Amino acid sequence: MSGKRQIIVTGITGFVGQNLQPYLAGYFDIQGISRKEKPDSFTYEMFFKENRSYDAIIHLAGKAHDLQGTFNDKDYYDVNYELTKQLYDQFLQSKAEKFIYISSVKAVADTVEGVLTETVLPNPVTAYGKSKLMAENYILAHMPADKQVFILRPCMIHGPGNKGNLNLLHGLVTKGIPYPLGAFKNVRSFLSVENLCFVINELLVQKNIPSGVYQVADDLSLSTNKVIELIGDSLGTKSRIWNVPCSWVTMVARLGNRLGLPLNTHRLQKLTESYVVGNAKIKLAIGKQLPVNIEEGLMKTFRSFAPSPD
Numbered sequence: 001m002s003g004k005r006q007i008i009v010t011g012i013t014g015f016v017g018q019n020l021q022p023y024l025a026g027y028f029d030i031q032g033i034s035r036k037e038k039p040d041s042f043t044y045e046m047f048f049k050e051n052r053s054y055d056a057i058i059h060l061a062g063k064a065h066d067l068q069g070t071f072n073d074k075d076y077y078d079v080n081y082e083l084t085k086q087l088y089d090q091f092l093q094s095k096a097e098k099f100i101y102i103s104s105v106k107a108v109a110d111t112v113e114g115v116l117t118e119t120v121l122p123n124p125v126t127a128y129g130k131s132k133l134m135a136e137n138y139i140l141a142h143m144p145a146d147k148q149v150f151i152l153r154p155c156m157i158h159g160p161g162n163k164g165n166l167n168l169l170h171g172l173v174t175k176g177i178p179y180p181l182g183a184f185k186n187v188r189s190f191l192s193v194e195n196l197c198f199v200i201n202e203l204l205v206q207k208n209i210p211s212g213v214y215q216v217a218d219d220l221s222l223s224t225n226k227v228i229e230l231i232g233d234s235l236g237t238k239s240r241i242w243n244v245p246c247s248w249v250t251m252v253a254r255l256g257n258r259l260g261l262p263l264n265t266h267r268l269q270k271l272t273e274s275y276v277v278g279n280a281k282i283k284l285a286i287g288k289q290l291p292v293n294i295e296e297g298l299m300k301t302f303r304s305f306a307p308s309p310d
Contacts, residue, residue, distance in 0.1 A: 004029045006054040007204070010087065011061030012041055015162055016102070016193060020058070023197040028204070033061070044083070048090065056098035056204060057091050059084060064128070073127040080131035085138050091147075098148045100203055101139060105153045105215060105277055107132035117278045118153075118213050136213065143211060150203050151213045152196075155277040158297070159193030160304030165270055166227070168262075170305045173231040173239050181249060182225055182241040184272035189217040192297030195290045202286040209285045217277040218294040224271055230295060234302035 005028050011017045012032030021030050031054070032041030063079040084101060091099045106129040108122045124130045136151050143149055158166055172179060199216055203209060222230075225241055232239030249268065256264035283289065292300075 005056070005204075006031065008033060008047070008052075008054045008057045010034075010044075010057070010059050014060060015159070016060050016157060016196065019159055019193045020060070020197050020200060023194075024201060024204070027201070044086075048086065054094070054096050056096055056100065057087060058100045058102070058200060059087055060102050062102070062132070073131075076127045076131035077134070080128070081134040081138070084135035088139055088142070092142065092144060096147070098150070098204060099139075100150045100152065100200060101135065103132045103136050103151050103153050103213075104129070105155050105275075107136055107153060111273065112275045112277075115276045115278045116215065118215055118281050140213075147211075148203075148207075148209065149211045150209070152199070152216050152282075153213065153277075154191050154196055154216045155189045155275065157191045157193055157196060158301045160300055162193070162301060165267070166298075166301060167305055169224075169228060169271075170231050170302055173228060173237070174235060174305075176237075176240070178240040178242045179225075179228045180242045180244045181268070181272055183243040183246050183249070185223065186272050186274040187221045187223050188273070188275045189221045189277040190294060190298065191217050192290075192292040192294070192300075194292045194297065194300075198291050199282060199286065202288065206286065214282040214285065215277050215279055216282055217279045218292070218297060219279065219290060220294045221276045222294060222298075227298065230298050231302050234299050 007024060007028040007030050009017055009020065009030055010033045012021055012030075013034050017032065021032070024030055031052075033044055033047050034041045035043065061079070061083065063076050088099060088101075105116060106126065107124055108120055108129075109116060110125050110129060122133050122136075124133050139149060139151060158164075169179070195218060196216055199214075228239045228241055249263075250265075252261075253263050253265045253268040255261065256267075279290075
């Protein structure tokens with residue numbers, strides 16, 4: 001034994017897990033749980049069967065948004081609720097001191113007016129959000145007095161190598177294609193994976209942080225137009241933004257639903273909606289500022305993307 005505290009991490013092969021493991025490795029012994037046994041991890045079946053000794057569980061694993069429409073509600077229920085319940089029940093019976101569950105702001109709301117805070121009454125509309133909230137509610141209904149339990153609700157997480165809408169936007173700017181949605185005015189929150197790792201580490205090392213629900217986001221919010229400009233800066237070029245009338249774009253997006261075009265109503269909403277997430281509660285709890293500002297974090301992400309092929 002190394003003498004370091006033993007930390008169990010589910011979903012260790014995912015994007016957050018791949019960043020979190022090296023971030024914590026200097027301070028803790030990290031053991032991963034995954035669906036298939038690997039050199040640095042073991043399976044869920046092994047974990048539930050064996051009486052392992054550990055100090056904390058970080059539960060990252062979950063079934064994310066299904067953009068292709070191939071999942072059913074039971075898929076989300078089985079992974080996001082039932083698996084969380086099993087892990088949490090095991091934690092309650094163990095000598096472990098801390099449980100950190102990575103939920104989502106989508107457990108609260110799919111659309112936001114103003115700033116989303118922890119005081120907003122959750123009302124998710126998707127199976128993903130509902131399953132995350134079910135897991136949260138189970139944890140909150142079984143909070144132990146002698147352990148620390150944290151539910152983290154991150155907003156859109158990004159970092160070097162992460163794919164998704166940011167990678168799509170980066171491809172447009174790289175190819176010199178104008179961004180046609182400049183007429184849509186929005187502002188949204190992002191979360192650098194480095195800031196998320198920082199918060200998780202603080203929850204592990206500090207002993208007096210109250211158990212409960214905490215949202216996690218970078219300090220400031222940006223418009224999609226500003227994000228496009230930052231992508232251009234990361235490439236050393238000037239991005240092109242077109243202010244095509246919103247009504248025209250909406251018509252094209254509806255057509256995209258039927259024809260399978262890159263722009264459809266779902267993607268249009270993700271690119272143009274406002275979604276601002278407050279982080280005051282978590283910053284007050286840990287008593288420290290987040291280490292990475294929003295523009296610095298996004299620039300790191302953009303510079304990690306390989307140029308899109310022509």
